[in-house]
Amino acid sequence: MTTSPGSARATGPAGAGTRTRDDIERAHLVDPTDRTWSIDRASVSPDLGELARRFWIPVWDVPDGRDSVQRVLQYPVCLLVVSDGYARFHGVVSGLSHTTLTGRGWAVGLMFQPAAGHLLTGEPVRRMTDRWVELSALPRLDGAGLVRRVRAAMGPDPRDPAAQAEARTHVEDTLRLLLPVDEEGLLVNAVVEEVESSPELLRVDELCARFGLAERTLQRLLHKRIGLGPKWLIRRRRLQEAADRLRDAEAGLAAIAAELGYADQAHFTRDFRRATGLTPGEFAARFR
Template sequence: MIDARRGVLYPARMPEFHRIAPPSAAVDLVQWFWIPQWDIDPGRTSRQHVVSYPALNLVVEPRGIELVGASTVATYRDLIGRGWAVGAMLKPAAVAALTDEPSALRDASRAFDAPDLHRDVVRAMRDGGERGRGRAVAVFSEWLIARVGALSPAARDANRAAELLMTDAEVIRDEDAATRLSVSVRTMQRLTRRYVGLSPAAMIRRRRLQEAVQRVRDHPDTDLATLAADLGYADHAHLTNDFRTVLGFTPSSYRADSGTASTL
């Protein structure tokens, strides 16, 4: 089971935020729906830092829809005024129906044309509260199910591969994942590139970094050398380099900063 708390660098800075499980008919297509809603005081900005999952997201906002590719870097968004978004963190099986080349969206996004989906989600969110969010998830799911149709065996294999790469701490190399799934390394690499746009190694690196971030934040007394060994890093320096390369700071500085105030 993927930990839904992972990926947010500074949870205390988040506005109202909901992660909602998909209905049973859409469980092969969506990991979860995420819905932030914000009302920021005039003249203020809420900066949200995220270490995203190695997955594509389809995001509906009042202004339109974006298909957001898998990310290999830390990202942030500045929230101002009042607004909302309804995002679906897609499982690989849904991706082929939305783009032919997910690798072209790596660390990028593009507008997505689906006027019926946009209309129905906007209408649902006008209801407000839990009812509106529930209706938005329902109509979003119905649209995805109709768009994707029947899943191919390869799409189901891609789902299994992504689940393993994103959740199993004992998988630290491409070969580990391929062995678990009884496929060749080449097949594993082809699946993730076709349905996620990343290599298996990149997905493993992201999972390890997310786990490291969460453990440093939630357990401030964690010994960093021990943490590095637990997560399969070569040593403490390797962990620190991963933090610095992707996030721009060290584990120690993140630990000191992770309890700071909610807005920047």
């Protein structure tokens, strides 16, 4: 299968496709022995860059009697997912997100920017934390029409790049009605980007200083626009960074703990296990 410009393909890690590790992969706690799925990823059109980050389109074929559990340390953004069986808008998951794949299927997913959740729901996004609603429940989205168009495009052959491109176009055309992004939305986008791109940033007061915001103001902003606070935001970025570094055969646990600002290896181990259900050593062993 070919991919369109601006897109990338990942398969179950031991499969025939090529896997490229990048910032997208940090969140996906993949099982490297699972060959039952593939994911095509694509960037959004430039005019939507302040509203959405990227598409992901998984296609799976899981043998009878088996399932494939996808575990994700979600980014601090809301998601849109249309499949052949459901169509949902997801708030941010504060813990570990689980999706179980069975049989054959596909989904068209869109990862929004932090600004988007409030624009779509019209209310503080904290009300959506660890929840999802049907697309038809969103006041500023023609959910039913969008679902019909995406399913019509993907139904004949969900692996067809042309079908995937058509589905992405339908999603983007619907979302353009939300533009332009408001000033508060642009600010929360910038705050989250600063955390995600600054591994040395370990404290909330440092983040406040970079934007000239009082901690209470930052708290209110993040709870309104992403549903969780600044301490969670920094901790989530550290855990994603840890998951990425643990895939490296040369990485040592003590060194990773120190580089990510943990007081010691024991603290790092407790934090990682609480978030993922695995110790750092158990997770790293999957890639050896």
